[in-house]
Amino acid sequence: MALVILASLLLSASAAQTQGSFNLLSYNVAGLPELLSSGNPAVNTPLISPKLKPYNVIHVQEDFNFHAALYASDTHAFRTPTSGGAAIGSGLNTLSDFPYIDFERTKWNDCNLNEGDCLTPKGFTFMRVRVADGVWVDFYNLHTDAGSEAGDITARASNFAQVSSYIQKWSPGMPVVVMGDTNSRYTRAGDSESLHTILNMNGLSDAWVTNVRGGSFPASGAAALVCDFPFAAGTTQAQMVACEVVDKVLTRSSPAITFQKTTFTNENNAFVNSTGAPLSDHYPVSSVITWSLSSSIRLADPVGGPHGSPFNDIPAVLSGNAVPQTTTITLRGGNRLDAISYAVKYPNGTTSTVTHGGTGGMPSTLTLNSGERVTQVQACSGKFNDSTRVFFLSLLTDQGRTLQAGKTTSDCSTAMVPTDAGAGGAQWGLAAFWGRQGDEIDRVGAIWGVAS
Ligand SMILES: *[C@@H]1O[C@H](CO)[C@@H](O)[C@H](O)[C@H]1NC(C)=O
Ligand SMILES: *[C@@H]1O[C@H](CO)[C@@H](O)[C@H](O)[C@H]1NC(C)=O
Numbered sequence: 001m002a003l004v005i006l007a008s009l010l011l012s013a014s015a016a017q018t019q020g021s022f023n024l025l026s027y028n029v030a031g032l033p034e035l036l037s038s039g040n041p042a043v044n045t046p047l048i049s050p051k052l053k054p055y056n057v058i059h060v061q062e063d064f065n066f067h068a069a070l071y072a073s074d075t076h077a078f079r080t081p082t083s084g085g086a087a088i089g090s091g092l093n094t095l096s097d098f099p100y101i102d103f104e105r106t107k108w109n110d111c112n113l114n115e116g117d118c119l120t121p122k123g124f125t126f127m128r129v130r131v132a133d134g135v136w137v138d139f140y141n142l143h144t145d146a147g148s149e150a151g152d153i154t155a156r157a158s159n160f161a162q163v164s165s166y167i168q169k170w171s172p173g174m175p176v177v178v179m180g181d182t183n184s185r186y187t188r189a190g191d192s193e194s195l196h197t198i199l200n201m202n203g204l205s206d207a208w209v210t211n212v213r214g215g216s217f218p219a220s221g222a223a224a225l226v227c228d229f230p231f232a233a234g235t236t237q238a239q240m241v242a243c244e245v246v247d248k249v250l251t252r253s254s255p256a257i258t259f260q261k262t263t264f265t266n267e268n269n270a271f272v273n274s275t276g277a278p279l280s281d282h283y284p285v286s287s288v289i290t291w292s293l294s295s296s297i298r299l300a301d302p303v304g305g306p307h308g309s310p311f312n313d314i315p316a317v318l319s320g321n322a323v324p325q326t327t328t329i330t331l332r333g334g335n336r337l338d339a340i341s342y343a344v345k346y347p348n349g350t351t352s353t354v355t356h357g358g359t360g361g362m363p364s365t366l367t368l369n370s371g372e373r374v375t376q377v378q379a380c381s382g383k384f385n386d387s388t389r390v391f392f393l394s395l396l397t398d399q400g401r402t403l404q405a406g407k408t409t410s411d412c413s414t415a416m417v418p419t420d421a422g423a424g425g426a427q428w429g430l431a432a433f434w435g436r437q438g439d440e441i442d443r444v445g446a447i448w449g450v451a452s
């Protein structure tokens with residue numbers, strides 16, 4: 001019996017899932033106090049809650065004073081704690097079937113006084129979601145400044161620029177989903193330019209424009225494509241998405257994870273009361289993302305804590321999917337892991353060295369033989385000075401050699417080289433790292449690669 005179980009475990013390990021899909025929902029739930037709300041949240045929020053179940057990752061906005069009711073009949077395993085009611089919180093929350101790390105709330109630098117934008121700390125949130133083995137996606141939920149006066153359009157341009165610079169710091173090499181209430185339309189001059197800027201600066205695509213409009217953007221300054229509210233009974237899905245909503249889904253792939261298709265659906269029919277009226281003054285929008293994993297670059301789960309600055313070696317080391325040979329690796333450590341450094345050589349002979357962390361600890365170096373690959377990475381984390389850091393890293397090669405630094409703890413995990421076929425039938429090995437760093441290593445994960 002034990003042998004049968006072991007055999008089936010081995011089988012499932014070798015049949016790595018390299019494609020799949022997940023679905024998203026973005027919904028402004030109009031949860032302001034009754035007097036300020038444009039909806040009827042006391043009655044409607046309890047009706048919204050049980051309807052959230054079918055969606056894997058949900059971004060809500062204006063989740064202020066009826067937050068407990070929103071979560072009450074929901075069963076998502078991973079949900080952000082509220083940041084407070086109106087005047088205190090941002091109204092942004094995420095409900096997810098998948099675990100996440102590195103959650104942060106950021107307040108906008110600019111707001112325009114009308115529409116109550118400056119009365120509560122509106123902004124955006126960031127989190128790194130583990131959708132499946134190897135499928136880590138950076139999620140941004142946002143609610144930009146409201147209104148259509150010049151001051152609002154200027155504040156929104158600033159809001160978008162603020163998200164863009166965060167994406168550029170946090171998400172190099174990562175797939176991204178930006179989903180929320182943009183208060184913006186491509187048809188509105190000023191907003192159109194801001195939307196195009198965030199798309200172009202970050203390589204994002206708008207799921208509505210791609211799917212519904214065949215890639216053709218509404219022109220800036222054109223007549224608004226306003227949706228009827230509510231939709232008349234019998235309105236078809238095609239009619240519901242022909243108009244433009246300010247609730248948008250923007251996505252991009254990464255070298256490790258390709259979003260092959262990203263749909264766009266108006267979920268009005270799923271969020272109405274028993275007489276068919278919408279449960280908020282915004283329509284909910286959903287998207288199904290179909291993904292596939294690269295057969296030459298793959299993320300392993302990271303170990304460590306939410307401190308230090310982010311790093312991801314994909315853009316610098318693996319750009320253009322050119323996976324080099326690793327030639328030497330140096331780890332610095334003492335009581336913890338201080339630094340990681342490695343040298344690579346490309347097929348054209350170019351060499352390059354990458355270093356993360358600080359200068360503490362003692363170095364130890366492994367020079368890899370020709371064709372030798374690191375196939376196992378063990379990391380341990382622990383608390384130091386109230387923050388979680390990487391205490392230990394151990395690398396094992398296919399020739400049975402190891403390199404290690406730091407001290408083990410009781411909290412360790414081991415990442416193994418992928419078991420599905422590498423590009424061109426070649427073998428997987430350690431190619432780079434991702435994580436967070438300061439004067440030590442705060443978080444570290446392997447990036448597996450198939451050398452070209
Ligand atoms: C549904 O919502 C509409 C609009 O808020 C309201 O007029 C109607 O009474 C609601 N229906 C029920 C059964 O509560
Ligand atoms: C060699 O290849 C790497 C990876 O494609 C590239 O970044 C580098 O510029 C190339 N060097 C030369 C001298 O062509």
Ligand SMILES: *[C@@H]1O[C@H](CO)[C@@H](O)[C@H](O)[C@H]1NC(C)=O
Nearest residue numbers: 307384385386387438439440
């Ligand atoms: C511990 O953390 C505090 C606050 O971040 C910092 O000021 C202090 O220098 C740290 N101590 C050590 C030993 O790193």
